[in-house]
Structure formats: C-alpha cells, structure tokens
Amino acid sequence: MATYNGAAFVEHQVHSILSELRADDELIVVDDASTDGTPERVEAIGDGRIRVVRNPRNLGYVRTFEAAMALSDGDVVLLADQDDEWVTGRRDVLAAAAASTGIAASNLVILGTEEPLRSPVTGRPWRLRAKSSRHALRNELRILVGDAPYFGCAMAVRRDVLPLVTPFPAFLTESHDLWMATVGNAARSLQHVEETTLRRRLHESNASSPRPRGVRSAVASRVMLVRAWFEARRRVRAAR
Template sequence: MATYNGEKYIKQQLASILGQLSSKDEVIIVDDCSQDDTLFTINAFNDDRIKIISNSVNIGPIKSFEKALKSSQGDYIFLADQDDVWLSNKVSTVLHCFKHEKADLVVHDATVVDNNLKPISPSWNTYNHNRFGKSWFSTLTKNPFTGANMAFSRRVLEVCVPFPKKIPMHDWWIGGVCQQSGFKISLVNHSLMMYRRHGSNVTGNGHQIKKMLVNRIHFWSVMRRHSSGCTN
C-alpha cells in the first residue's frame, strides 16, 4: 500500500485487511510524506504485521508502490489503496485462485461506492468498461487492470520489478507484462471490495487527451523494450 494524506479512510481500510490475515502475513505501507495524521492512525493499530516505510521526499504513487513491492517477502502480493474496504472473503477467494487454478495474477471485480460507501455500481468492470484480452495489444488501447483489484505471485513480481522508466501506472505495467509473458490470469467476476470513487474527474479536454496519448506511447515503448529483454 502507498499512502498520502489518507487519515480519513485508512483506519477502515486497514481494519478490513488485517482481519483476514494470518500472523505470518505482512502489510507493507510506504507513506509518501503525508501531512495529516495518516501515520498516527496506522501506528495506533499497534500491529506487528504492519511495516511502515516513510519517504524522505515525495516520490509519487508509482515509485512508492515499487518500494513497497521490493520490500515484500510473501509468496503472494496483494495491492491495496488507502481508501477502499475489502470484503471479508477477498483474501480467501484470491488464495483459492492461486492454489487451485494455478493463477499467477488474480483480478477481481469491485462494487463502486461514494465517500460514504453508498453504492454507485455493483461492478467496477462494467462501470469502467474494462475488457481483458489475452494480448497486451488489447491493453494498449485501454487499461483494464486496476491495482486495488489485483494480486499476483512472486514470480510475477520478479519479472515486473524494478519498474522501467516512464510506465504510465504500475497496474498497467504489471497486467501487460503478465499478458506478454503468458502468465496465468484468473478473473473473479464478482465483487470482493468496495472501491471508493471521490473527487472530480476531468475528462474530454485537450490536456486529458494529450496525456492519454502520451501514456499509450510510453506503454508501447516499455512493452516493446521488455519483449526484447531491455529492463529500462
């Protein structure tokens, strides 16, 4: 998990996660120079499974997630956002896919909710028009992978980290690498999490269109370099 000024929701999210974990599991949190009581709220759990890494300077979500992934020790890695709420069967359902479906990457659906957890849509994949193809070329036009809904094996981690420069987002990169590398992807077509959507989203203007185009160019570039064995 990467946190930044997440005091409003982090307690609820951590409680939903910790209740599903064993004593051998870990929750790695990289805090990106929060200015509120995020760290105080996390420390108040007084749980040895929580490991906090505090950035000395703000490095953004991609590098913060990369730092967290590099610090992980488990066989299976779950990505988490600071403001969602995991349903009580999320971990058990995902682990079943790893162990019985021999999955390398598990992607599940989520219920879209507002600030107060009021439902907006029963399916994030439907709401966001996500389509999961077998080739990374299908992911080039639109990224269907949402980090908070993803978990993967350590062998996926070893291929994806370190992140190349200029990836558009960490989840886009991880999903594309799994497609390109032929890793087994299991899709759970029901909700295992409440996915908060809040704030204003600006779409359709010239700046946004330019950013979308640049992201796709960068994604194309890093995927081509990865296929040729380049790592940066």
C-alpha cells in the same frame, strides 16, 4: 499499500485488510511523505502485522508501490489502496488465483452502491471475464484503447513473477496496474477473477480520475503503454 495524505479513510481500509489477513501475513504500508498524519494513524492501530515505512520525500504513487512490493517477502503480494474496503474472502481468492497462474486481477464495485464501474469507452459495466484471461493480445489491445478494467487495488502477484514486474520501467510514471497486467499478458500468466474482491471508494482525491484527459496527455499515455508492452516481452524472453 501506498499512502499519501489519506488520513480521512486509511483506518477504515486498514481494518478491512486486517480482518482478512492470517496471523503470519503482513501489511506493508509505505507512506509517501504525508503531511496529514496518515502514517501515525496507521501505526496507532497497534497490530503487529503492520509495518510502516516512510519515504523521505514524495516519490509519487508508482514508485511508492514499487518500494512496498520490494519490501514484501510473502509467497503472494496483494496490492491495496489507502481508501477502499476489502470484501470478505478477498485474501484467499486472490492469493489462490495468483499462486496458480502468476498474476491475478479481480472485479470490484463502487463502495456505497455495489455497482461496477462503467467502461469509459462503451459505457457498459466494466467486468473481467475468466474465459478471456489467456486472450493476451486482445487484452493488451483493450489496455491500449482504455477499455481494460485492471486496477492495482484488485491485483495480486506471485513471488517468482515479481522479477518480471519489478523494478518498474524508468519511463513508467503512471498506471503501474496496467504495467502489471501487460507483464501478465506477455508472460501468459494473467488470471481474471470474476469474483468481486474490493469496494472502491470514489472521491475527488483518487489517484486515478474518471475525468477525461487532454489530447496530449492521452497520446503520451498510449505511447508509454506501447513501450511497456515491448519492455514486458523483453523481460519475458530474457527470463526463459
């Protein structure tokens, strides 16, 4: 988990995670120099499975997630945001899918409504389908046009695949989740999990905003994603 000034919701999220974890699991929380007491709130929960690490300065959520993943030592790494709610059974569903294929991405719903997010491109409910898991090029094209519902908070990675995912490319300034999905597509190791494993809390401070981008920002993002595809393919070739 990456946290930053998340005191309003982080305790609820942590409790939902702990209820899913086994005795030998761990929750690594890397705090990105919060100023509102977020890490102290997490530590006060007092569960031995929690490990809190503080960034000495603010690095942004991409590098903070990268640091958290580097600190993990489990067979499968599940990512978590600071303000959502895990669905009962999430841990086992995502861990099994990632253990089988390498990288798993599941569906999610909005906390409070139980409705899926809607595609910003088509307006239809945004859902992953298991049958499209191996459609690597089609999935990547959906990423490039902004119509792929991959969210880091609903993803998991098997340990032996982590060297393909991390370290994140130096040019990656956002969308670590789309980078992970891109690696999965390039390695043909991505599994779409149709089960809902997360209730996503929508609020003004979400790192990913539903508001439309400006043209320059949108173009820069697409260029970054194209670079990510070539970098992912390079890493996969080098690992063979």
